[in-house]
Amino acid sequence: MKIPGSSYYILFLLILSSGNIFLPAPAFSQDGINIEFKDQGSIVRTLTLTELSNMADSIPLKVFEAHEKRERIYHAYPVRQLLDAIFGKSWEQSEEIVFTSTDGYQPSIPVARFLSHDAYFAFASADGTPFTLINILQNDELVKLGPLYLVWDNLQSKSLLNDGASGMPYQVIGIETTIFSIRYPNLSPVGKVSPQVKRGFLHFRKHCLACHTINGEGGGKAPELNYPNSVVEYFKPDYLVRWIENPTSIRYNTTMPALAKETPNRAQVIQEIIAYLKAMSAAKHDPKRIP
Structure with a gap:
């Protein structure tokens, strides 16, 4: 009707x-x-x-x-x-x-x-x-x-x-x-990057950007992931995988959702997101500084 x-x-x-x-x-x-x-x-x-x-x-x-x-x-x-x-x-x-x-x-x-x-x-x-x-x-x-x-x-x-x-x-x-x-000038990997990093960037945009920021750009619901310290610099690699895969296995009562179980090639997507985060750790930008 x-x-x-x-x-x-x-x-x-x-x-x-x-x-x-x-x-x-x-x-x-x-x-x-x-x-x-x-x-x-x-x-x-x-x-x-x-x-x-x-x-x-x-x-x-x-x-x-x-x-x-x-x-x-x-x-x-x-x-x-x-x-x-x-x-x-x-x-x-x-x-x-x-x-x-x-x-x-x-x-x-x-x-x-x-x-x-x-x-x-x-x-x-x-x-x-x-x-x-x-x-x-x-x-x-x-x-x-x-x-x-x-x-x-x-x-x-x-x-x-x-x-x-x-x-x-x-x-x-x-x-x-x-x-x-134009909206997010400091989110893209700089220079020549691997296909894995490029795919990770697209995955990050789709699954992570709504909550998290990179260099101050993105959603305002969850922590910044790149500046002044990248998440790859203070999270052990296996913990970072677990954090994306199953956040409650790391932190009790967290409201961060896991990467959707329905995601095709889920394990590969997680590795590609981490590859993007590693690439961005070399492209830090102070959010307070004018581009």
């Missing part, structure tokens, strides 16, 4: 056969939160959830919820429809979209992924339950998902299922179209 807008969704809830009237908490209690849309650092629009509801049609979407390892249904807006309404078609010419969450999580996702797969901004649970989840990837942490949660129509896509929770930020309050090398 397609629900063409949040006003219809509210009406639907009001006429439930139980006779009990209630309003979806995520759509109202968080409406005062502004969501900022930028293009390469410049603000394009600042909108509330109510304003967003007037720009796109909401649908009930069933997804495989990678954070809980089960299926769930959310009310959600098609991402491409919203981006078209806010940026026009120009967003398709960008290289990456950076999402900023209230907890400091900040993934950078290639535009190509949005053009080849169907993404949605979830804003409420379809069954009227709280818009939350239990993140089993982070020590069963109870997480509030609003105001926006980026999800994917992943049930029929092996590649999306293999990605696990990668590219699924919740608590989204900022969306920015950008060019990766």
